[in-house]
Amino acid sequence: MRAAIYARVSTDMQTTQNQLLELRDYCERRGWAVTKEYVDDGYTGSAASRPALDDLLRDAKRGRFDLLVVWKLDRISRSLRNLLLLLDDLQHSGVSFASITEGIDLTTPGGRFMAHLLGALSEYEKQIIVQRVRLGLQRARKEGKRLGRPCADVSDADLRAVAHLSLREAAVHLKVSKSAVSKWRRTGRAA
Numbered sequence: 001m002r003a004a005i006y007a008r009v010s011t012d013m014q015t016t017q018n019q020l021l022e023l024r025d026y027c028e029r030r031g032w033a034v035t036k037e038y039v040d041d042g043y044t045g046s047a048a049s050r051p052a053l054d055d056l057l058r059d060a061k062r063g064r065f066d067l068l069v070v071w072k073l074d075r076i077s078r079s080l081r082n083l084l085l086l087l088d089d090l091q092h093s094g095v096s097f098a099s100i101t102e103g104i105d106l107t108t109p110g111g112r113f114m115a116h117l118l119g120a121l122s123e124y125e126k127q128i129i130v131q132r133v134r135l136g137l138q139r140a141r142k143e144g145k146r147l148g149r150p151c152a153d154v155s156d157a158d159l160r161a162v163a164h165l166s167l168r169e170a171a172v173h174l175k176v177s178k179s180a181v182s183k184w185r186r187t188g189r190a191a
Helices: 017-030 051-061 080-092 109-142 156-161 167-174 178-187
Strands: 002-009 033-041 067-070 096-099
Touching (some): 017 067, 033 051, 051 080, 080 109, 156 178
Parallel strands (some): 002 033
16 A cells, blocks of 8 residues: 655644654554655644645645555644545545544544544534524524625716726726626616
């Protein structure tokens, strides 16, 4: 199996060497050939985009390795949502995943079970957020608050003045979106 290794530290004062040594040893014990090591030095785990991680995802889509190995889940992501999105991207690319500290190895039935548990927790978290947002919107409506974007202050005369311009130019001139200008032109009137 062709394995890729990912290591990350948050500050330049830290080192990835301890992670890399353990990751190389782990892969060697399992007979996995390490094709490339991706290292992000001085990047936070909460950032969804990092130079080495972005390279890793591009290489995964190109089929350059079969398995991604990390030392610990928080090295690849500090956000459960970002982690699950990343795992989904890897799965769609045909790449498995292993985190040696937590014992998550998606090449095994137990590891896949752990991934399903993580997915269930993420879905639960998402549903709780949706429920809170809906309750907040209901409350705001009951209090008589107007929801959504404020209406643009554009008159029919303003629209006639920019009728000769392209959608983009008219939108810039009126300080509104292109879709708003397009809608007003179709209906023949400003909001």
